[in-house]
Amino acid sequence: MVLLPELKARRVPVKVVTANEMGQACGRMLDLIQAGMLRHLPDADQPQLAKAVANVTTRPIGRGGAFGWNKTGNDIDISPLVAVTVAAQGAWTTRRRPGRRQKVMR
Template identity: 70%
Template sequence: MANTTTRLIGKSGAFGWNKAGSDIDISPLSSCTMALQGAWTTRRNSNRRQHVMH
């Protein structure tokens, strides 16, 4: 994360990651960011009981 910068996307406050060098891999950071966003915005009902199929 030390070798990344952010860039603004649109006017709503959204941002994206930019890498500071050409040999930097930011895919793990992007993956974690998208997973966290998905966890925050999920519409899953936490009271609903789910069954696992074997």
């Protein structure tokens, strides 16, 4: 949320994830992992993600059984896992337009 004003000022399309959407994303991530459909680099090649995964637990979101990631200690940064979770959900749910033109920001 800290970067939101600057991104909007630069006209970068931003999708703010709601608690409900985060619950869906975490559930999908767990489903993909359990189904063996998700792969990643070795832990040594992405130590921040490995540390986040090793130090995460879940917390309930709402009353419908949804959950979100929760860190196990104050000094733990789970943002790499949150980023991967939201990215995977976006890749799963976003419509792609292969021929669309894109602009590179400088």
